[in-house]
Amino acid sequence: MSTQHSETPEATYSFKDIEAKWGPVWEQTGVFTAAEDDARERRYVLDMFPYPSGDLHMGHAEAFAMGDVVARYWRQCGYNVLHPIGWDSFGLPAENAAIKRNAHPAEWTYTNIDTQAASFKRYGISADWSRRLHTSDPEYYRWTQWLFARFYEKGLAYRKNHPVNWCPKDQTVLANEQVVDGACERCGTPVTKKSLNQWYFRITDYADRLLEDMDQLKGHWPERVLLMQKNWIGRSEGAHVDFAIEAAGERPEQKVTVFTTRPDTLYGATFFVVAADAELADELVTADRRAELAAYQERIKALSEIERQSTEREKTGVFTGRYAINPLSGEKLPVWAADYVLADYGTGAIMAVPAHDQRDLDFAQTFDLPVRVVVDTGEEDPAETGVATAGEGTLVNSGELDGLAKAEAIARAVEILEAAGTGERTVNFRLRDWLLSRQRFWGTPIPIVHCPDCGEVPVPDDQLPVRLPDDLKGEDLAPQGTSPLAAATDWVNTDCPACGGPAQRDTDTMDTFVDSSWYFLRYLSPDYTEGPFDPEAARQWMPVGQYVGGVEHAILHLLYARFFTKVIHDLGLLEVSEPFAALLNQGQVLNGGKAMSKSLGNGVDLGEQLDLFGVDAVRLTMIFASPPEDDVDWADVSPSGSAKFLARAWRLAGDVSSEPGADPAAGDPGLRSVTHRTVAESAELLDAGKFNVVVAKLMELVNATRKTIDTGAGGADPAVREAVEAAAVILSLFAPYTAEDMWARLGHEPSVANAGWPAVDPDLLVEDTVIAVVQIKGKVRDRLEVAPDISEDELRAAALASSAVQRILDGQEPRKVIVRAPKLVNIVTA
Numbered sequence: 076m077s078t079q080h081s082e083t084p085e086a087t088y089s090f091k092d093i094e095a096k097w098g099p100v101w102e103q104t105g106v107f108t109a110a111e112d113d114a115r116e117r118r119y120v121l122d123m124f125p126y127p128s129g130d131l132h133m134g135h136a137e138a139f140a141m142g143d144v145v146a147r148y149w150r151q152c153g154y155n156v157l158h159p160i161g162w163d164s165f166g167l168p169a170e171n172a173a174i175k176r177n178a179h180p181a182e183w184t185y186t187n188i189d190t191q192a193a194s195f196k197r198y199g200i201s202a203d204w205s206r207r208l209h210t211s212d213p214e215y216y217r218w219t220q221w222l223f224a225r226f227y228e229k230g231l232a233y234r235k236n237h238p239v240n241w242c243p244k245d246q247t248v249l250a251n252e253q254v255v256d257g258a259c260e261r262c263g264t265p266v267t268k269k270s271l272n273q274w275y276f277r278i279t280d281y282a283d284r285l286l287e288d289m290d291q292l293k294g295h296w297p298e299r300v301l302l303m304q305k306n307w308i309g310r311s312e313g314a315h316v317d318f319a320i321e322a323a324g325e326r327p328e329q330k331v332t333v334f335t336t337r338p339d340t341l342y343g344a345t346f347f348v349v350a351a352d353a354e355l356a357d358e359l360v361t362a363d364r365r366a367e368l369a370a371y372q373e374r375i376k377a378l379s380e381i382e383r384q385s386t387e388r389e390k391t392g393v394f395t396g397r398y399a400i401n402p403l404s405g406e407k408l409p410v411w412a413a414d415y416v417l418a419d420y421g422t423g424a425i426m427a428v429p430a431h432d433q434r435d436l437d438f439a440q441t442f443d444l445p446v447r448v449v450v451d452t453g454e455e456d457p458a459e460t461g462v463a464t465a466g467e468g469t470l471v472n473s474g475e476l477d478g479l480a481k482a483e484a485i486a487r488a489v490e491i492l493e494a495a496g497t498g499e500r501t502v503n504f505r506l507r508d509w510l511l512s513r514q515r516f517w518g519t520p521i522p523i524v525h526c527p528d529c530g531e532v533p534v535p536d537d538q539l540p541v542r543l544p545d546d547l548k549g550e551d552l553a554p555q556g557t558s559p560l561a562a563a564t565d566w567v568n569t570d571c572p573a574c575g576g577p578a579q580r581d582t583d584t585m586d587t588f589v590d591s592s593w594y595f596l597r598y599l600s601p602d603y604t605e606g607p608f609d610p611e612a613a614r615q616w617m618p619v620g621q622y623v624g625g626v627e628h629a630i631l632h633l634l635y636a637r638f639f640t641k642v643i644h645d646l647g648l649l650e651v652s653e654p655f656a657a658l659l660n661q662g663q664v665l666n667g668g669k670a671m672s673k674s675l676g677n678g679v680d681l682g683e684q685l686d687l688f689g690v691d692a693v694r695l696t697m698i699f700a701s702p703p704e705d706d707v708d709w710a711d712v713s714p715s716g717s718a719k720f721l722a723r724a725w726r727l728a729g730d731v732s733s734e735p736g737a738d739p740a741a742g743d744p745g746l747r748s749v750t751h752r753t754v755a756e757s758a759e760l761l762d763a764g765k766f767n768v769v770v771a772k773l774m775e776l777v778n779a780t781r782k783t784i785d786t787g788a789g790g791a792d793p794a795v796r797e798a799v800e801a802a803a804v805i806l807s808l809f810a811p812y813t814a815e816d817m818w819a820r821l822g823h824e825p826s827v828a829n830a831g832w833p834a835v836d837p838d839l840l841v842e843d844t845v846i847a848v849v850q851i852k853g854k855v856r857d858r859l860e861v862a863p864d865i866s867e868d869e870l871r872a873a874a875l876a877s878s879a880v881q882r883i884l885d886g887q888e889p890r891k892v893i894v895r896a897p898k899l900v901n902i903v904t905a
Contacts, residue, residue: 088722090689090812097815097825098196106826107150107201109157111612118154119616120146121595121655123624123632124161127187128168131194133664133671133681133709134625139200140694140809141661141703141766142623146201147808148761149620151832157616158201159598161208162188165216165587167245167261170517170552177549180517184211194682199690199811201828206598210590211517215597217540218607219590220522222639224533225646227523231277234531238352238418239510241269246554247514248273257382267376268352274521274583276509278638282308283502285637288653295657297704300629307630309505314338314489316426316498318347318399320410323361326397331355334421334503337428338492339484342473343449344426345439347399347408351375351392353418359410361396368393368412375414383414390415390438401426402497403474403488413438419507430456433463449473450481509635511586516543516552516559518584526571526578535572541580558582591632592639595619595654610648622655625663633658659764662706664697679709691810692718698809699770721813724777724806727799728820730790735822742794743787744839749779750798751839757805758832766809773805796821801833849874851883851902867894874900 101107109117122142125135146158169180176183188209195202208215226232240249244264248271253260278285286308289301313336322328331349335341349356351372360368371393375383382388392413399408408426415434416425429439430448436457439446446458452468454460470476470484479487492498512521520541522534534541544566552559560566561582571578593607599616600609624632633655640654663670666677684693695717700707739747753776757769780798784790800821807814807827818827842863847870849857857879861870871894874880880902891903 088725088813090691090718090721093812093816094197094199094690097812098199100815100825101199102196102204104825105205106828107156107158107203108205109159109203110155113155115153115155117616118149118156118620119618120149120156120158120621121598121619121623122160123622123628124163124591124594125191126163126166126168127184127191129187130190131198131681133679133684136198136681136684136693137664137697137707138623138625138661139195139198140697141659142621143200143694143811144698144761144766144808145621145623145659147811147828148832150201150828151804151807151830153831156201157206157598158203159206159208160195160200160202160204161206161594161598162191162210163587163591163594164188164209164211165518165584165590167247167515167517170515173517173548174550174552179545179548180552181211184517185209197685197690199694201811206601208594208597208601210519210587210594213540213542215594216519216590218597219519219585219593220534220539220541221536222593222607222643223519223522223585223589224536224539226276226642227533229642229645231280231642232274233277234272234274236270236272236354238268238270239273240266241271242266244554245515248510248512257378265377269376270352271512273510273512274581274585276511276638278509278635279504279506281638281641282310282504282506284641284652285506285634286310288637288641291653292656292658296655297626297658297660300626300633300658300660303629304634307506307634311336311503311505313501313503314485314492314498315422315501316341316492317402317496318408318426319402320359321398321400321407323397324363326359326361329358331359331399331424332422333424333426334501335426336503337431337485338488338498339470339473339476339479339481340428340431340449341401341403341426341488342476343428343430343447344401344406344408345429345445345447346427347410348392348413348416348425348427348435348438349395349410350416350418350423351412351414353423355423356395356412359395359397360412364394364396368395371412378414383417384434386433386437390434390441392438392442399426402492402495409444411438411442420505421503429463430458431463431465433465436461436463447472509586509638511589512583513586514554514558514582515584516547518587519590520560521581521583521585523581524569524571524578525581526574526576528576529571529573529578532571532573532578538572558584560584588631588635592635593643595636596643596649606648608648613649613651617649618651618654618656621657621659623659623661626660629660659703661703662701665706665708665710667710668708684714688714688718689721689812691721691813695721695770695809698766700767702767703764720774720777721810723781724773724802725813725817725820727777727780727784727795727802728817730784731796731799731821732791733793733796735796737793737796739793739797742792742797743783744794746779746783746787746792746794746798747836748839748842749776750794750801750833751835752842754801754805754833755835755840758835761808769805770809773802773809776802776805797833800830803827804830804833845897847874847896847898847900849877849880849900849902851880852904853901856880856883861897863897865897867896870894870896870900874902 150156164184169184172183173180240254242259244262254266315332320329392411395410397410427435429436429446449472450468451471452464452466454464457463470479476484489500522541524532544563567579596608599612603609641652643649644652671678692714696712696714700712753772760769803814803817814827844860845863847859847861857877889902890905893901
């Protein structure tokens with residue numbers, strides 16, 4: 076019997092009332108707390124934790140909605156899900172805010188954390204709040220310092236003098252990755268070079284493993300991220316070649332080693348270049364040229380590495396007054412200092428082969444140095460054309476290497492060098508050791524004491540954490556060229572842990588990427604006091620099953636976290652050697668095709684959107700707009716449309732009149748088939764990360780259910796209850812407040828989050844009919860309901876017999892009929 080229902084006005088669906096009702100229930104019941112005494116299979120879902128720079132923005136709304144879909148889906152599938160939350164709470168913005176406000180950075184930091192925490196709770200994230208952490212808590216950074224001490228013991232943390240990127244405005248060191256187009260990524264000030272004694276992590280010791288273990292991630296991480304990391308590590312096979320530098324004046328003879336991928340071209344080396352800002356340049360230069368070198372070094376300080384290595388830029392340099400001896404030919408090569416060679420790539424020195432390297436050729440032509448072809452590629456002489464020939468060819472002008480092809484010549488050159496003791500085969504990496512020193516206050520203090528008698532002494536574990544002083548604020552934190560901690564003499568001056576004599580604490584703090592390189596492990600046991608994490612908890616939960624965050628972290632954070640995980644594995648604390656089994660990079664939220672920014676005036680306030688449309692409508696809009704990895708343009712989407720759909724879905728629950736537990740077997744078979752296909756297809760789509768398509772399927776189910784209620788079997792049909800319950804469960808992944816209220820209106824206790832993914836009857840997945848689209852000249856002209864197993868001939872005949880098709884053809888014979896049974900017929904006319 077058909078029962079007509081007139082839909083109640085949309086005003087009866089009040090997102091404000093629903094949010095106010097269910098938010099406190101979730102918090103009081105702790106429904107999203109991961110259980111430790113649970114025998115179910117465990118799954119760990121993690122969003123890249125936020126920095127507390129203010130309230131949540133539209134980017135947070137997108138990223139955390141995506142991660143929450145995975146967490147909620149896995150929970151519905153019956154897994155014991157860990158989905159924690161915390162804050163990456165050290166960093167320069169807090170320090171700058173403290174200077175401006177004459178306050179301690181903690182005040183600004185924790186105020187913002189409280190604001191964001193309230194917004195996250197409002198946003199309905201299924202987070203386990205019992206594991207909340209902040210990297211600026213002493214209870215957290217105690218273990219960051221403990222890990223540093225273990226790295227130090229293994230020789231993986233060390234200090235050295237080195238030219239570093241220096242931001243004159245922020246008065247701090249920057250890693251290479253934090254210099255963007257020659258400027259500080261934070262403040263935009265042009266970056267210069269400064270020689271400082273800095274702490275480094277020896278990440279290069281793990282370069283091969285970081286590359287090799289990418290095989291474990293293929294198919295589970297975006298290909299572009301793996302490619303970016305591979306290129307950043309930059310593995311090159313070649314040879315170390317020893318050049319003797321002739322004595323000159325007060326400078327004795329010395330050996331300098333270079334790395335080259337082309338030892339076969341040694342006979343083509345016509346000069347030798349050292350990085351002008353390397354210590355080696357100062358060691359080599361003769362007394363009469365020292366002033367010229369110093370002036371040149373000063374000029375190049377402001378240049379970025381990209382500028383220095385650009386093939387477009389005019390080459391500059393100074394002669395050092397020294398000569399290197401070519402180990403194969405015995406030829407004397409003038410030694411130059413130039414900016415296009417980098418101090419920390421390879422050995423900071425190169426043999427220059429201008430005929431076959433464009434930058435070397437540009438330098439040679441600038442300073443009128445010889446150009447000698449040693450690889451015959453069939454191209455014109457580079458000395459004449461100004462274009463280096465870097466291709467394949469046969470060796471010429473190369474002694475016993477003449478006539479050999481590239482691969483053979485490389486192997487033979489290495490044999491000769493090794494026999495003479497002047498070289499050896501080796502591997503080099505573009506990756507450099509991780510510079511972690513920062514001359515700022517709001518970061519993890521480096522747990523080292525400097526003693527005049529004992530040297531570097533790690534702070535004993537039982538004296539950790541080395542806490543930041545509480546009495547520095549405002550102008551005390553202003554950039555002064557050294558860490559603000561250096562001015563805190565009461566804090567700096569201490570006793571040596573080894574001898575008890577007077578000593579001083581290290582006054583640098585750690586790069587905040589150190590804090591975020593292991594936070595995912597602390598979530599596993601945030602109250603554990605015997606180490607940074609409980610190894611047994613790590614054995615049960617790791618690796619992270621799904622990690623969600625922006626692609627901008629492809630190199631820095633993700634590479635560092637992989638490095639930390641491998642070191643901790645080698646310490647015997649962790650079974651896994653990769654932290655994140657799968658990675659999802661969500662896109663950006665744009666407005667009018669451009670990234671939101673204050674300068675463009677195109678920002679969208681998340682709080683205003685939530686007040687206007689409700690949390691669920693904003694979340695649903697983010698997910699429905701595009702695949703997760705694509706950008707969302709807020710100007711092109713419709714949160715008001717999402718709000719109308721949610722009201723429509725919500726009203727279905729009020730129209731169900733059968734009792735909970737009613738057997739749907741006797742219900743409307745057509746609706747049951749739609750329901751079960753929607754559930755089955757949604758599971759496949761969720762596993763494939765196609766969240767937006769799941770929303771589309773859900774909309775189809777809601778429409779089919781409304782049609783059954785209004786013009787079919789009616790709300791008393793148990794198939795309608797089955798459909799609405801399935802809709803509520805699927806909707807809970809995207810719009811948790813609306814789904815929770817639907818679940819309650821259907822007569823169930825909270826929470827829908829634990830309802831369980833609906834079971835699918837395979838018999839109901841078989842389609843009795845499918846819709847075949849008929850096109851003429853690419854335009855849809857008819858839709859035919861046909862059997863799924865219809866043959867091509869039968870479908871062609873049915874399409875041509877269609878009255879709509881016959882009317883358009885008007886007696887004309889089709890030139891061609893393309894049939895793709897059972898879904899498509901494309902008719903081509905003359």
